[in-house]
Amino acid sequence: MSKMFIGALSGTSMDAIDIAAVDFSEAQPRLLAHANYPIAQDLTARVRSIQSDACRLSEYARLDYIFGKLFADCINDFIKQQNFSPQTVAAIGLHGQTVLHDTSQESPLTLQIADPNVVAYKTGISVVSDFRRADIAAGGQGAPLVPALHALLFAKPDKKQAILNIGGIANVTVLDGKQIVVGFDTGPGNCLMDAWSLKHNNQSYDKNGEWAAAHSPDSALLQAMLKDSFFTKTPPKSTCTGYFSLDWLADYMQESTSLSPGVVVATLAELTAVAVANALQGYIGEGNELLLCGGGAHNRHLVECLRRHTKLTVLSTADKGTDPNWIEAIAFAWLAKLRLENRSGAIPAVTGADVATVLGAVYRTNCETY
Ligand SMILES: Nc1ncnc2c1ncn2[C@@H]1O[C@H](COP(=O)(O)OP(=O)(O)OP(=O)(O)O)[C@@H](O)[C@H]1O
Ligand SMILES: [Mg+2]
Structure with missing residues:
Protein backbone atom coordinates (compact mmCIF):
# COMPACT_ATOMS: atom_id res chain seq x y z
CA MET A 1 0.00 0.00 0.00
CA SER A 2 1.19 3.53 -0.75
CA LYS A 3 2.31 5.32 2.38
CA MET A 4 1.20 8.77 1.28
CA PHE A 5 -1.97 10.05 2.92
CA ILE A 6 -3.75 13.35 2.56
CA GLY A 7 -5.41 15.09 5.50
CA ALA A 8 -8.07 17.74 4.76
CA LEU A 9 -10.14 19.87 7.07
CA SER A 10 -11.49 23.31 7.63
CA GLY A 11 -11.45 24.01 11.33
CA THR A 12 -13.93 25.74 13.56
CA SER A 13 -12.57 29.17 12.54
CA MET A 14 -13.74 28.49 8.95
CA ASP A 15 -10.76 30.52 7.74
CA ALA A 16 -9.55 28.02 5.13
CA ILE A 17 -9.43 24.44 3.94
CA ASP A 18 -6.09 23.01 5.08
CA ILE A 19 -4.59 20.16 3.07
CA ALA A 20 -1.43 18.20 3.89
CA ALA A 21 0.23 15.27 2.15
CA VAL A 22 2.13 13.10 4.59
CA ASP A 23 4.51 10.18 4.19
CA PHE A 24 4.27 7.61 6.97
CA SER A 25 6.90 5.16 5.73
CA GLU A 26 9.33 6.09 8.54
CA ALA A 27 8.75 6.14 12.29
CA GLN A 28 8.15 9.90 12.19
CA PRO A 29 5.55 11.38 9.79
CA ARG A 30 7.09 13.46 7.03
CA LEU A 31 5.11 16.44 5.73
CA LEU A 32 5.56 16.32 1.93
CA ALA A 33 3.41 19.25 0.86
CA HIS A 34 0.69 21.51 2.15
CA ALA A 35 -1.67 24.21 0.98
CA ASN A 36 -4.64 26.13 2.20
CA TYR A 37 -7.63 27.36 0.28
CA PRO A 38 -9.65 30.29 1.69
CA ILE A 39 -13.39 29.73 2.06
CA ALA A 40 -15.65 32.36 0.48
CA GLN A 41 -17.48 34.52 3.02
CA ASP A 42 -20.92 33.72 1.63
CA LEU A 43 -20.24 30.03 2.31
CA THR A 44 -19.10 30.62 5.89
CA ALA A 45 -22.26 32.68 6.43
CA ARG A 46 -24.33 29.75 5.13
CA VAL A 47 -22.55 27.37 7.52
CA ARG A 48 -23.33 29.76 10.39
CA SER A 49 -26.97 29.72 9.33
CA ILE A 50 -27.17 25.93 9.79
CA GLN A 51 -25.51 26.17 13.21
CA SER A 52 -28.64 27.84 14.53
CA ASP A 53 -31.64 25.91 15.85
CA ALA A 54 -33.65 27.46 13.00
CA CYS A 55 -31.59 25.50 10.45
CA ARG A 56 -33.40 24.39 7.31
CA LEU A 57 -32.74 20.71 6.69
CA SER A 58 -32.52 21.20 2.93
CA GLU A 59 -29.84 23.89 3.40
CA TYR A 60 -27.81 21.48 5.57
CA ALA A 61 -28.04 18.72 2.96
CA ARG A 62 -27.14 21.12 0.16
CA LEU A 63 -24.10 22.47 2.03
CA ASP A 64 -22.96 18.90 2.66
CA TYR A 65 -22.78 18.42 -1.12
CA ILE A 66 -21.32 21.90 -1.78
CA PHE A 67 -18.52 21.34 0.74
CA GLY A 68 -17.91 17.86 -0.66
CA LYS A 69 -17.41 19.38 -4.09
CA LEU A 70 -15.30 22.22 -2.68
CA PHE A 71 -12.99 19.84 -0.80
CA ALA A 72 -12.72 17.62 -3.90
CA ASP A 73 -11.84 20.60 -6.12
CA CYS A 74 -9.21 21.82 -3.64
CA ILE A 75 -7.67 18.35 -3.24
CA ASN A 76 -7.59 17.85 -7.03
CA ASP A 77 -5.91 21.23 -7.45
CA PHE A 78 -3.43 20.40 -4.68
CA ILE A 79 -2.56 17.06 -6.29
CA LYS A 80 -2.09 18.78 -9.66
CA GLN A 81 0.06 21.59 -8.23
CA GLN A 82 2.26 19.06 -6.46
CA ASN A 83 2.52 16.79 -9.53
CA PHE A 84 1.31 13.86 -7.45
CA SER A 85 -0.44 10.97 -9.12
CA PRO A 86 -3.77 10.10 -7.42
CA GLN A 87 -2.69 6.43 -7.49
CA THR A 88 0.12 7.21 -5.04
CA VAL A 89 -2.33 8.48 -2.42
CA ALA A 90 -3.49 5.64 -0.15
CA ALA A 91 -6.45 7.60 1.20
CA ILE A 92 -7.75 11.02 2.12
CA GLY A 93 -8.52 11.64 5.80
CA LEU A 94 -11.46 14.00 5.35
CA HIS A 95 -12.58 15.77 8.48
CA GLY A 96 -14.60 18.28 6.48
CA GLN A 97 -16.19 21.37 8.01
CA THR A 98 -17.33 21.17 11.61
CA VAL A 99 -20.85 22.49 12.07
CA LEU A 100 -21.90 21.31 15.53
CA HIS A 101 -20.33 19.51 18.45
CA ASP A 102 -22.09 19.15 21.78
CA THR A 103 -21.53 16.13 23.97
CA SER A 104 -22.82 17.76 27.15
CA GLN A 105 -26.39 16.47 26.79
CA GLU A 106 -27.75 12.97 27.27
CA SER A 107 -28.02 12.66 23.48
CA PRO A 108 -24.60 13.84 22.28
CA LEU A 109 -24.09 15.19 18.77
CA THR A 110 -21.28 16.03 16.42
CA LEU A 111 -21.73 17.12 12.82
CA GLN A 112 -19.18 17.74 10.09
CA ILE A 113 -20.11 18.39 6.47
CA ALA A 114 -18.44 17.63 3.09
CA ASP A 115 -20.01 14.52 1.59
CA PRO A 116 -17.22 11.89 1.43
CA ASN A 117 -19.00 10.16 -1.49
CA VAL A 118 -18.49 13.29 -3.56
CA VAL A 119 -14.83 13.60 -2.54
CA ALA A 120 -14.11 9.92 -3.29
CA TYR A 121 -15.87 10.07 -6.67
CA LYS A 122 -14.33 13.35 -7.84
CA THR A 123 -10.78 12.59 -6.69
CA GLY A 124 -10.78 8.88 -7.51
CA ILE A 125 -9.14 8.30 -4.11
CA SER A 126 -10.51 6.35 -1.15
CA VAL A 127 -11.76 8.60 1.62
CA VAL A 128 -11.94 8.05 5.36
CA SER A 129 -14.45 10.31 7.06
CA ASP A 130 -16.78 10.57 10.09
CA PHE A 131 -13.93 10.28 12.59
CA ARG A 132 -15.74 11.25 15.76
CA ARG A 133 -18.95 9.28 16.04
CA ALA A 134 -17.55 5.81 16.82
CA ASP A 135 -15.90 7.27 19.92
CA ILE A 136 -19.12 9.07 20.88
CA ALA A 137 -21.07 5.84 20.39
CA ALA A 138 -18.67 4.25 22.89
CA GLY A 139 -19.48 6.94 25.45
CA GLY A 140 -16.59 9.30 24.59
CA GLN A 141 -16.40 12.97 23.67
CA GLY A 142 -15.24 12.20 20.11
CA ALA A 143 -12.66 14.91 20.75
CA PRO A 144 -9.90 15.86 20.88
CA LEU A 145 -8.48 13.33 18.41
CA VAL A 146 -5.01 14.86 18.00
CA GLY A 321 10.49 20.58 13.88
CA THR A 322 6.79 20.68 12.93
CA ASP A 323 5.11 23.71 11.37
CA PRO A 324 2.25 24.75 13.73
CA ASN A 325 -0.13 25.36 10.81
CA TRP A 326 -0.31 21.76 9.61
CA ILE A 327 -0.57 19.56 12.68
CA GLU A 328 -4.35 19.10 12.48
CA ALA A 329 -4.17 18.16 8.78
CA ILE A 330 -1.32 15.72 9.51
CA ALA A 331 -3.49 14.25 12.28
CA PHE A 332 -6.36 13.43 9.92
CA ALA A 333 -3.97 11.92 7.37
CA TRP A 334 -2.65 9.73 10.16
CA LEU A 335 -6.12 8.78 11.42
CA ALA A 336 -6.97 7.70 7.84
CA LYS A 337 -3.92 5.45 7.85
CA LEU A 338 -4.92 3.92 11.19
CA ARG A 339 -8.43 3.32 9.85
CA LEU A 340 -7.18 1.43 6.78
CA GLU A 341 -5.07 -0.70 9.10
CA ASN A 342 -8.10 -1.26 11.37
CA ARG A 343 -6.22 0.27 14.28
CA SER A 344 -7.76 2.63 16.78
CA GLY A 345 -6.81 6.29 16.78
CA ALA A 346 -8.91 7.08 19.82
CA ILE A 347 -7.56 7.27 23.33
CA PRO A 348 -10.23 6.42 25.90
CA ALA A 349 -8.19 8.13 28.66
CA VAL A 350 -8.60 11.35 26.65
CA THR A 351 -12.12 11.11 25.27
CA GLY A 352 -13.67 9.11 28.12
CA ALA A 353 -14.92 6.35 25.80
CA ASP A 354 -15.49 2.86 27.23
CA VAL A 355 -13.18 1.29 24.64
CA ALA A 356 -10.72 2.36 21.92
CA THR A 357 -12.81 2.24 18.75
CA VAL A 358 -11.60 2.18 15.14
CA LEU A 359 -12.39 5.71 13.96
CA GLY A 360 -13.97 6.63 10.65
CA ALA A 361 -15.84 5.09 7.75
CA VAL A 362 -14.20 4.20 4.43
CA TYR A 363 -15.63 5.37 1.09
CA ARG A 364 -14.15 3.49 -1.84
CA THR A 365 -14.26 4.60 -5.44
CA ASN A 366 -14.38 1.13 -6.97
CA CYS A 367 -15.05 -2.52 -6.15
CA GLU A 368 -11.49 -3.53 -5.28
CA THR A 369 -11.25 -6.19 -2.58
CA TYR A 370 -9.21 -5.38 0.47
N1 LIG B 1 -1.05 36.54 12.63
C1 LIG B 1 -2.11 36.18 13.37
N2 LIG B 1 -2.47 36.94 14.43
C2 LIG B 1 -3.54 36.63 15.20
N3 LIG B 1 -4.30 35.55 14.99
C3 LIG B 1 -3.99 34.75 13.96
C4 LIG B 1 -2.88 35.01 13.10
N4 LIG B 1 -2.83 34.04 12.16
C5 LIG B 1 -3.88 33.20 12.42
N5 LIG B 1 -4.57 33.63 13.50
C6 LIG B 1 -5.78 33.04 14.11
O1 LIG B 1 -5.83 31.69 13.77
C7 LIG B 1 -7.13 31.34 13.28
C8 LIG B 1 -7.03 30.18 12.35
O2 LIG B 1 -6.41 29.15 13.05
P1 LIG B 1 -6.62 27.64 12.71
O3 LIG B 1 -6.71 27.47 11.24
O4 LIG B 1 -5.59 26.85 13.45
O5 LIG B 1 -8.01 27.38 13.40
P2 LIG B 1 -9.20 26.45 12.99
O6 LIG B 1 -9.40 26.54 11.51
O7 LIG B 1 -10.32 26.83 13.87
O8 LIG B 1 -8.67 25.01 13.35
P3 LIG B 1 -9.19 23.87 14.33
O9 LIG B 1 -10.59 24.16 14.73
O10 LIG B 1 -9.08 22.64 13.51
O11 LIG B 1 -8.22 23.81 15.45
C9 LIG B 1 -7.63 32.63 12.64
O12 LIG B 1 -9.04 32.64 12.62
C10 LIG B 1 -7.06 33.67 13.59
O13 LIG B 1 -7.89 33.84 14.71
MG1 LIG C 1 -8.15 26.87 10.00
Whole structure:
Protein backbone atom coordinates (compact mmCIF):
# COMPACT_ATOMS: atom_id res chain seq x y z
CA MET A 1 0.00 0.00 0.00
CA SER A 2 1.19 3.53 -0.75
CA LYS A 3 2.31 5.32 2.38
CA MET A 4 1.20 8.77 1.28
CA PHE A 5 -1.97 10.05 2.92
CA ILE A 6 -3.75 13.35 2.56
CA GLY A 7 -5.41 15.09 5.50
CA ALA A 8 -8.07 17.74 4.76
CA LEU A 9 -10.14 19.87 7.07
CA SER A 10 -11.49 23.31 7.63
CA GLY A 11 -11.45 24.01 11.33
CA THR A 12 -13.93 25.74 13.56
CA SER A 13 -12.57 29.17 12.54
CA MET A 14 -13.74 28.49 8.95
CA ASP A 15 -10.76 30.52 7.74
CA ALA A 16 -9.55 28.02 5.13
CA ILE A 17 -9.43 24.44 3.94
CA ASP A 18 -6.09 23.01 5.08
CA ILE A 19 -4.59 20.16 3.07
CA ALA A 20 -1.43 18.20 3.89
CA ALA A 21 0.23 15.27 2.15
CA VAL A 22 2.13 13.10 4.59
CA ASP A 23 4.51 10.18 4.19
CA PHE A 24 4.27 7.61 6.97
CA SER A 25 6.90 5.16 5.73
CA GLU A 26 9.33 6.09 8.54
CA ALA A 27 8.75 6.14 12.29
CA GLN A 28 8.15 9.90 12.19
CA PRO A 29 5.55 11.38 9.79
CA ARG A 30 7.09 13.46 7.03
CA LEU A 31 5.11 16.44 5.73
CA LEU A 32 5.56 16.32 1.93
CA ALA A 33 3.41 19.25 0.86
CA HIS A 34 0.69 21.51 2.15
CA ALA A 35 -1.67 24.21 0.98
CA ASN A 36 -4.64 26.13 2.20
CA TYR A 37 -7.63 27.36 0.28
CA PRO A 38 -9.65 30.29 1.69
CA ILE A 39 -13.39 29.73 2.06
CA ALA A 40 -15.65 32.36 0.48
CA GLN A 41 -17.48 34.52 3.02
CA ASP A 42 -20.92 33.72 1.63
CA LEU A 43 -20.24 30.03 2.31
CA THR A 44 -19.10 30.62 5.89
CA ALA A 45 -22.26 32.68 6.43
CA ARG A 46 -24.33 29.75 5.13
CA VAL A 47 -22.55 27.37 7.52
CA ARG A 48 -23.33 29.76 10.39
CA SER A 49 -26.97 29.72 9.33
CA ILE A 50 -27.17 25.93 9.79
CA GLN A 51 -25.51 26.17 13.21
CA SER A 52 -28.64 27.84 14.53
CA ASP A 53 -31.64 25.91 15.85
CA ALA A 54 -33.65 27.46 13.00
CA CYS A 55 -31.59 25.50 10.45
CA ARG A 56 -33.40 24.39 7.31
CA LEU A 57 -32.74 20.71 6.69
CA SER A 58 -32.52 21.20 2.93
CA GLU A 59 -29.84 23.89 3.40
CA TYR A 60 -27.81 21.48 5.57
CA ALA A 61 -28.04 18.72 2.96
CA ARG A 62 -27.14 21.12 0.16
CA LEU A 63 -24.10 22.47 2.03
CA ASP A 64 -22.96 18.90 2.66
CA TYR A 65 -22.78 18.42 -1.12
CA ILE A 66 -21.32 21.90 -1.78
CA PHE A 67 -18.52 21.34 0.74
CA GLY A 68 -17.91 17.86 -0.66
CA LYS A 69 -17.41 19.38 -4.09
CA LEU A 70 -15.30 22.22 -2.68
CA PHE A 71 -12.99 19.84 -0.80
CA ALA A 72 -12.72 17.62 -3.90
CA ASP A 73 -11.84 20.60 -6.12
CA CYS A 74 -9.21 21.82 -3.64
CA ILE A 75 -7.67 18.35 -3.24
CA ASN A 76 -7.59 17.85 -7.03
CA ASP A 77 -5.91 21.23 -7.45
CA PHE A 78 -3.43 20.40 -4.68
CA ILE A 79 -2.56 17.06 -6.29
CA LYS A 80 -2.09 18.78 -9.66
CA GLN A 81 0.06 21.59 -8.23
CA GLN A 82 2.26 19.06 -6.46
CA ASN A 83 2.52 16.79 -9.53
CA PHE A 84 1.31 13.86 -7.45
CA SER A 85 -0.44 10.97 -9.12
CA PRO A 86 -3.77 10.10 -7.42
CA GLN A 87 -2.69 6.43 -7.49
CA THR A 88 0.12 7.21 -5.04
CA VAL A 89 -2.33 8.48 -2.42
CA ALA A 90 -3.49 5.64 -0.15
CA ALA A 91 -6.45 7.60 1.20
CA ILE A 92 -7.75 11.02 2.12
CA GLY A 93 -8.52 11.64 5.80
CA LEU A 94 -11.46 14.00 5.35
CA HIS A 95 -12.58 15.77 8.48
CA GLY A 96 -14.60 18.28 6.48
CA GLN A 97 -16.19 21.37 8.01
CA THR A 98 -17.33 21.17 11.61
CA VAL A 99 -20.85 22.49 12.07
CA LEU A 100 -21.90 21.31 15.53
CA HIS A 101 -20.33 19.51 18.45
CA ASP A 102 -22.09 19.15 21.78
CA THR A 103 -21.53 16.13 23.97
CA SER A 104 -22.82 17.76 27.15
CA GLN A 105 -26.39 16.47 26.79
CA GLU A 106 -27.75 12.97 27.27
CA SER A 107 -28.02 12.66 23.48
CA PRO A 108 -24.60 13.84 22.28
CA LEU A 109 -24.09 15.19 18.77
CA THR A 110 -21.28 16.03 16.42
CA LEU A 111 -21.73 17.12 12.82
CA GLN A 112 -19.18 17.74 10.09
CA ILE A 113 -20.11 18.39 6.47
CA ALA A 114 -18.44 17.63 3.09
CA ASP A 115 -20.01 14.52 1.59
CA PRO A 116 -17.22 11.89 1.43
CA ASN A 117 -19.00 10.16 -1.49
CA VAL A 118 -18.49 13.29 -3.56
CA VAL A 119 -14.83 13.60 -2.54
CA ALA A 120 -14.11 9.92 -3.29
CA TYR A 121 -15.87 10.07 -6.67
CA LYS A 122 -14.33 13.35 -7.84
CA THR A 123 -10.78 12.59 -6.69
CA GLY A 124 -10.78 8.88 -7.51
CA ILE A 125 -9.14 8.30 -4.11
CA SER A 126 -10.51 6.35 -1.15
CA VAL A 127 -11.76 8.60 1.62
CA VAL A 128 -11.94 8.05 5.36
CA SER A 129 -14.45 10.31 7.06
CA ASP A 130 -16.78 10.57 10.09
CA PHE A 131 -13.93 10.28 12.59
CA ARG A 132 -15.74 11.25 15.76
CA ARG A 133 -18.95 9.28 16.04
CA ALA A 134 -17.55 5.81 16.82
CA ASP A 135 -15.90 7.27 19.92
CA ILE A 136 -19.12 9.07 20.88
CA ALA A 137 -21.07 5.84 20.39
CA ALA A 138 -18.67 4.25 22.89
CA GLY A 139 -19.48 6.94 25.45
CA GLY A 140 -16.59 9.30 24.59
CA GLN A 141 -16.40 12.97 23.67
CA GLY A 142 -15.24 12.20 20.11
CA ALA A 143 -12.66 14.91 20.75
CA PRO A 144 -9.90 15.86 20.88
CA LEU A 145 -8.48 13.33 18.41
CA VAL A 146 -5.01 14.86 18.00
CA PRO A 147 -3.33 13.85 21.29
CA ALA A 148 -2.07 10.55 19.84
CA LEU A 149 -0.37 12.44 17.02
CA HIS A 150 1.00 15.01 19.49
CA ALA A 151 2.58 12.10 21.36
CA LEU A 152 3.96 10.58 18.15
CA LEU A 153 5.51 13.89 17.08
CA PHE A 154 6.76 15.34 20.35
CA ALA A 155 7.02 12.75 23.16
CA LYS A 156 10.46 12.42 24.69
CA PRO A 157 11.41 9.95 27.43
CA ASP A 158 11.48 11.54 30.90
CA LYS A 159 10.11 14.85 29.65
CA LYS A 160 6.90 16.46 30.85
CA GLN A 161 5.35 18.86 28.32
CA ALA A 162 2.05 20.17 27.02
CA ILE A 163 0.96 20.84 23.44
CA LEU A 164 -1.72 23.48 22.89
CA ASN A 165 -3.60 23.75 19.60
CA ILE A 166 -5.16 27.21 19.35
CA GLY A 167 -7.82 26.99 16.68
CA GLY A 168 -11.34 28.38 17.05
CA ILE A 169 -11.45 26.21 20.17
CA ALA A 170 -8.25 25.42 22.06
CA ASN A 171 -7.26 21.89 23.02
CA VAL A 172 -4.35 20.68 25.07
CA THR A 173 -2.40 17.42 25.39
CA VAL A 174 -0.18 16.75 28.41
CA LEU A 175 2.62 14.25 27.93
CA ASP A 176 4.76 12.61 30.59
CA GLY A 177 7.47 10.85 28.68
CA LYS A 178 5.60 8.82 26.06
CA GLN A 179 2.47 8.63 28.15
CA ILE A 180 -0.54 10.84 27.40
CA VAL A 181 -1.60 12.12 30.81
CA VAL A 182 -4.69 13.97 29.60
CA GLY A 183 -6.10 15.78 26.56
CA PHE A 184 -9.15 18.01 26.41
CA ASP A 185 -10.62 21.28 25.12
CA THR A 186 -9.73 24.21 27.37
CA GLY A 187 -12.43 26.52 25.96
CA PRO A 188 -12.22 29.31 23.40
CA GLY A 189 -9.06 29.61 21.35
CA ASN A 190 -9.54 32.38 18.81
CA CYS A 191 -13.30 32.07 18.29
CA LEU A 192 -14.55 34.81 20.61
CA MET A 193 -11.75 37.22 19.62
CA ASP A 194 -12.44 36.52 15.93
CA ALA A 195 -16.20 37.05 16.21
CA TRP A 196 -15.70 40.24 18.25
CA SER A 197 -13.08 41.54 15.86
CA LEU A 198 -15.36 40.94 12.86
CA LYS A 199 -18.29 42.67 14.53
CA HIS A 200 -16.49 45.70 16.00
CA ASN A 201 -13.33 46.09 13.89
CA ASN A 202 -14.44 44.65 10.54
CA GLN A 203 -11.45 42.28 10.57
CA SER A 204 -11.82 38.50 10.62
CA TYR A 205 -9.15 38.31 13.33
CA ASP A 206 -6.98 40.57 15.47
CA LYS A 207 -3.70 40.37 13.57
CA ASN A 208 -0.84 39.55 15.95
CA GLY A 209 -3.16 40.58 18.78
CA GLU A 210 -2.31 44.25 18.21
CA TRP A 211 -5.79 45.52 19.01
CA ALA A 212 -5.95 43.54 22.26
CA ALA A 213 -2.38 44.54 23.21
CA ALA A 214 -3.35 48.21 23.04
CA HIS A 215 -5.96 47.81 25.83
CA SER A 216 -6.19 46.51 29.38
CA PRO A 217 -8.55 43.64 30.18
CA ASP A 218 -11.54 44.18 32.44
CA SER A 219 -11.16 42.08 35.54
CA ALA A 220 -14.87 41.94 36.48
CA LEU A 221 -15.87 40.64 33.03
CA LEU A 222 -12.99 38.15 33.03
CA GLN A 223 -13.92 36.76 36.45
CA ALA A 224 -17.58 36.52 35.46
CA MET A 225 -16.77 34.55 32.29
CA LEU A 226 -14.40 32.22 34.14
CA LYS A 227 -17.31 31.09 36.32
CA ASP A 228 -18.91 29.43 33.28
CA SER A 229 -19.54 25.75 33.99
CA PHE A 230 -17.38 24.59 31.07
CA PHE A 231 -14.25 25.93 32.77
CA THR A 232 -15.00 24.31 36.11
CA LYS A 233 -15.87 20.91 34.61
CA THR A 234 -13.14 18.26 34.92
CA PRO A 235 -11.96 16.37 31.80
CA PRO A 236 -12.87 14.58 29.63
CA LYS A 237 -14.55 17.57 28.00
CA SER A 238 -14.98 19.13 24.59
CA THR A 239 -16.86 22.07 23.18
CA CYS A 240 -17.41 24.06 20.01
CA THR A 241 -17.81 27.58 18.68
CA GLY A 242 -21.60 27.26 18.83
CA TYR A 243 -21.22 27.33 22.62
CA PHE A 244 -18.51 30.03 22.90
CA SER A 245 -20.38 32.47 20.67
CA LEU A 246 -21.21 36.17 20.79
CA ASP A 247 -24.52 35.18 22.45
CA TRP A 248 -22.50 33.50 25.19
CA LEU A 249 -20.44 36.66 25.59
CA ALA A 250 -23.54 38.88 25.64
CA ASP A 251 -24.88 36.94 28.64
CA TYR A 252 -21.74 37.81 30.61
CA MET A 253 -21.63 41.41 29.38
CA GLN A 254 -25.00 42.40 30.79
CA GLU A 255 -23.20 44.14 33.70
CA SER A 256 -20.42 45.49 31.45
CA THR A 257 -22.23 47.32 28.67
CA SER A 258 -20.03 50.44 28.97
CA LEU A 259 -16.77 48.65 28.11
CA SER A 260 -15.10 49.75 24.88
CA PRO A 261 -14.67 47.10 22.13
CA GLY A 262 -10.88 47.29 22.62
CA VAL A 263 -11.16 46.48 26.33
CA VAL A 264 -13.45 43.56 25.51
CA VAL A 265 -11.07 42.05 22.94
CA ALA A 266 -8.22 42.38 25.47
CA THR A 267 -10.40 40.60 28.04
CA LEU A 268 -11.16 37.81 25.54
CA ALA A 269 -7.44 37.25 24.88
CA GLU A 270 -6.93 37.10 28.63
CA LEU A 271 -9.82 34.63 28.94
CA THR A 272 -8.27 32.21 26.44
CA ALA A 273 -4.92 32.33 28.25
CA VAL A 274 -6.27 32.13 31.82
CA ALA A 275 -8.57 29.24 30.87
CA VAL A 276 -5.52 27.36 29.54
CA ALA A 277 -3.44 28.16 32.62
CA ASN A 278 -6.22 27.08 35.00
CA ALA A 279 -6.86 23.91 32.99
CA LEU A 280 -3.21 22.89 33.17
CA GLN A 281 -2.96 23.27 36.93
CA GLY A 282 -2.30 19.95 38.58
CA TYR A 283 -1.14 18.38 35.30
CA ILE A 284 2.13 20.17 34.59
CA GLY A 285 4.34 22.35 36.76
CA GLU A 286 6.14 25.65 36.19
CA GLY A 287 9.21 25.62 33.97
CA ASN A 288 8.13 22.77 31.68
CA GLU A 289 7.50 23.41 27.99
CA LEU A 290 4.21 24.41 26.38
CA LEU A 291 4.34 23.92 22.60
CA LEU A 292 1.88 26.00 20.59
CA CYS A 293 0.27 25.13 17.28
CA GLY A 294 -2.77 26.28 15.27
CA GLY A 295 -3.36 29.81 14.00
CA GLY A 296 -3.43 31.33 17.50
CA ALA A 297 0.27 30.51 17.81
CA HIS A 298 0.80 33.53 15.50
CA ASN A 299 -1.04 35.90 17.86
CA ARG A 300 1.94 37.51 19.61
CA HIS A 301 -0.17 39.15 22.31
CA LEU A 302 -1.94 35.86 23.10
CA VAL A 303 1.42 34.06 23.30
CA GLU A 304 2.59 36.67 25.84
CA CYS A 305 -0.61 36.20 27.88
CA LEU A 306 -0.03 32.44 27.87
CA ARG A 307 3.57 32.92 29.03
CA ARG A 308 2.47 35.19 31.85
CA HIS A 309 -0.38 33.03 33.10
CA THR A 310 0.98 29.49 32.66
CA LYS A 311 4.57 30.27 33.79
CA LEU A 312 5.61 27.54 31.37
CA THR A 313 8.35 27.89 28.74
CA VAL A 314 6.18 28.75 25.74
CA LEU A 315 7.53 27.67 22.35
CA SER A 316 6.11 26.97 18.91
CA THR A 317 5.96 23.39 17.61
CA ALA A 318 8.17 24.83 14.82
CA ASP A 319 10.94 24.89 17.45
CA LYS A 320 10.53 21.10 17.63
CA GLY A 321 10.49 20.58 13.88
CA THR A 322 6.79 20.68 12.93
CA ASP A 323 5.11 23.71 11.37
CA PRO A 324 2.25 24.75 13.73
CA ASN A 325 -0.13 25.36 10.81
CA TRP A 326 -0.31 21.76 9.61
CA ILE A 327 -0.57 19.56 12.68
CA GLU A 328 -4.35 19.10 12.48
CA ALA A 329 -4.17 18.16 8.78
CA ILE A 330 -1.32 15.72 9.51
CA ALA A 331 -3.49 14.25 12.28
CA PHE A 332 -6.36 13.43 9.92
CA ALA A 333 -3.97 11.92 7.37
CA TRP A 334 -2.65 9.73 10.16
CA LEU A 335 -6.12 8.78 11.42
CA ALA A 336 -6.97 7.70 7.84
CA LYS A 337 -3.92 5.45 7.85
CA LEU A 338 -4.92 3.92 11.19
CA ARG A 339 -8.43 3.32 9.85
CA LEU A 340 -7.18 1.43 6.78
CA GLU A 341 -5.07 -0.70 9.10
CA ASN A 342 -8.10 -1.26 11.37
CA ARG A 343 -6.22 0.27 14.28
CA SER A 344 -7.76 2.63 16.78
CA GLY A 345 -6.81 6.29 16.78
CA ALA A 346 -8.91 7.08 19.82
CA ILE A 347 -7.56 7.27 23.33
CA PRO A 348 -10.23 6.42 25.90
CA ALA A 349 -8.19 8.13 28.66
CA VAL A 350 -8.60 11.35 26.65
CA THR A 351 -12.12 11.11 25.27
CA GLY A 352 -13.67 9.11 28.12
CA ALA A 353 -14.92 6.35 25.80
CA ASP A 354 -15.49 2.86 27.23
CA VAL A 355 -13.18 1.29 24.64
CA ALA A 356 -10.72 2.36 21.92
CA THR A 357 -12.81 2.24 18.75
CA VAL A 358 -11.60 2.18 15.14
CA LEU A 359 -12.39 5.71 13.96
CA GLY A 360 -13.97 6.63 10.65
CA ALA A 361 -15.84 5.09 7.75
CA VAL A 362 -14.20 4.20 4.43
CA TYR A 363 -15.63 5.37 1.09
CA ARG A 364 -14.15 3.49 -1.84
CA THR A 365 -14.26 4.60 -5.44
CA ASN A 366 -14.38 1.13 -6.97
CA CYS A 367 -15.05 -2.52 -6.15
CA GLU A 368 -11.49 -3.53 -5.28
CA THR A 369 -11.25 -6.19 -2.58
CA TYR A 370 -9.21 -5.38 0.47
N1 LIG B 1 -1.05 36.54 12.63
C1 LIG B 1 -2.11 36.18 13.37
N2 LIG B 1 -2.47 36.94 14.43
C2 LIG B 1 -3.54 36.63 15.20
N3 LIG B 1 -4.30 35.55 14.99
C3 LIG B 1 -3.99 34.75 13.96
C4 LIG B 1 -2.88 35.01 13.10
N4 LIG B 1 -2.83 34.04 12.16
C5 LIG B 1 -3.88 33.20 12.42
N5 LIG B 1 -4.57 33.63 13.50
C6 LIG B 1 -5.78 33.04 14.11
O1 LIG B 1 -5.83 31.69 13.77
C7 LIG B 1 -7.13 31.34 13.28
C8 LIG B 1 -7.03 30.18 12.35
O2 LIG B 1 -6.41 29.15 13.05
P1 LIG B 1 -6.62 27.64 12.71
O3 LIG B 1 -6.71 27.47 11.24
O4 LIG B 1 -5.59 26.85 13.45
O5 LIG B 1 -8.01 27.38 13.40
P2 LIG B 1 -9.20 26.45 12.99
O6 LIG B 1 -9.40 26.54 11.51
O7 LIG B 1 -10.32 26.83 13.87
O8 LIG B 1 -8.67 25.01 13.35
P3 LIG B 1 -9.19 23.87 14.33
O9 LIG B 1 -10.59 24.16 14.73
O10 LIG B 1 -9.08 22.64 13.51
O11 LIG B 1 -8.22 23.81 15.45
C9 LIG B 1 -7.63 32.63 12.64
O12 LIG B 1 -9.04 32.64 12.62
C10 LIG B 1 -7.06 33.67 13.59
O13 LIG B 1 -7.89 33.84 14.71
MG1 LIG C 1 -8.15 26.87 10.00
